[in-house]
Amino acid sequence: MHLGNMSIEEAIDLGQGKVECNSDQVDVYKTKVDELITKVDKIEQRVNEVEQFYSNAKQNAKPKTSRSASIHKDKEKEKNIPSMKKLQLDASRRQAAAAKRMQDLMRQFGSIFRQMTQHKFAWPFMQPVDVEGLGLHDYYQIIDRPMDFSTIKNQMEAKDGTGYKHVREIYSDICLVFKNAMKYNGESSEVYAMAAKLLEKFEEKWLQFLPKVTDEEKKLEGEQAEAQKSLQLFQEAANVKMAWDIHDELQDISRQIEEFRENVQKNCRHISTLEKRNLGAALCNLRPEDLSKALDMVAQNDSNFQATAEEVELDLNAQSDATLWRLKFFVNDALKGRSNSRPDEGAAEKNDNNKNIATKRKREMCDVRAKTTKRKKKP
Known part of the structure; x- marks a missing residue:
């Protein structure tokens, strides 16, 4: 950076x-x-x-x-x-209001449930099926999730937070009561006929009640979208x-x-002329990729220096001490790293291929040493 x-x-x-x-x-x-x-x-x-x-x-x-x-x-x-604190407060209020509206909706739906429980055909569905008493040994193999009206009533009246959260949950469980009875009992049985009749009546009443449910769901969806927009x-x-x-x-x-x-x-002290000469000589011994990095360092601090030019002339006397020190650190580290590394066969072959590529570049750079001394005046 x-x-x-x-x-x-x-x-x-x-x-x-x-x-x-x-x-x-x-x-x-x-x-x-x-x-x-x-x-x-x-x-x-x-x-x-x-x-x-x-x-x-x-x-x-x-x-x-x-x-x-x-x-x-x-x-x-x-x-x-709005601030996050206000957003959180608004969200809490919205959730409380939505929960209250849903509770009111479930209470209204309770009247439909009571009508089902008071029907003359409701008695087989009021309590859980007595599997052992009736000897229904295959009941749990056929019915995955038993349901009855007393269980639904307890869920509707629960005060500990374990009750229904949405009216559709009640609708689903009431339907399950009848569907379980129809699934386990044959179509010719009396229980099957009673369940089918009650399911038909219940679906009719549900369709009449459904617009209230969809209106509430749309309202809740709009509130959630608005809340998401505010959060965004x-x-x-x-x-x-x-x-x-x-x-x-x-x-x-x-x-x-x-x-x-x-x-x-x-x-900090200025870099000496001898150090500049040694730096120029060291630059000529760099690998091609390290030489390019060194030239880029100069270009970063010298807008007039063209590191990518076909012929590069680097006048170390024209560079700032900060640039020269940085070059010195880099060159020393690069040459030290090369001496400590052991090139494998692949690396040796790559270096051979690079030698020809770097020859011209290094030849052009070797005049750096000459430029570190005082230039002779032209006759």
């Missing part, structure tokens, strides 16, 4: 004392670098959260606008976004605020790093 004119990597090198500074300053630099790295790590985590939110919301996004424009537009609306607005506002906070913090860290860079350069 780059902030200002200095990378985090460069700051680490400086803060760890790799650049030869006054010894009294090294511990101060280390502490400062640790603070900056900790801040940047935390910011990156929050950036990931914001990116994840917008990534998840992308499918439901309105016509595309730039992220910047979207953030500015949302920030203008931020004053009208809150989340958007929260992420917009986070994005602005991150922007401000990055600006502040960029300023701190720039001040840190200037302070480090002020207190």
Whole structure:
């Protein structure tokens, strides 16, 4: 990550004392670098959260606008976004109101249930089937879920939160009473006929009651959609605020790093002419991929330097001390890593193939050593 004119990597090198500074300053630099790295790590985590939110919301996004424009537009609306506390309070009130309406609906439906229980054909269904007393040894093999009117009544009157939550649950269990009886008993049996008759009457009454149920369900669906919309607005506002906070913090860290860079350069010694010559020679010994990385480092700090040009002339005298120190660290690490590694056959073959590719590049770079000394005046 780059902030200002200095990378985090460069700051680490400086803060760890790799650049030869006054010894009294090294511990101060280390502490400062640790603070900056900790801040940047935390910011990156929050950036990931914001990116994840917008990534998840992308499918439901309105016509595309730039992220910047979207953030500015949302920030203008931020004053009208309810707080999370208010959203939670509204949700609690909505749930309580919806539960009360459903309780009223189930009480109304209770009159239909009572009519079923008072019918002259209801007596076989009032209590659970006496499986053992009647010797119905295959009952549980045929009926997966037994049901009866007394069980339904107890569920309707339950006060401990274990009762029915929706009127459709009551409807389903009443239907199950009759369907179980019709499933276990043959069509020619009296119980089958009684269950079929009661089921027909019950379905008629249910169809008359159903519009009330659908109206309530539509109302609940609309409330849930509105609640989801409010929550989405809150989340958007929260992420917009986070994005602005991150922007401000990055600006502040960029300023701190720039001040840190200037302070480090002020207190660190300049790289010597001999060190520049050695650096130029070392650059010529880099592998092609490491050489490209080194040139990119220069280009990051020198807008006039073209790292990808066909012919590259690197004047080390024209580079800042910060760039030279960074190059020195990189070159030393690259050459040290190469000497410690043991190339296998495949790597050796690859290096042979790369030699021809790098020959011209290295030849062009070898004039770096000449440019580290004072240029001769043309006659």
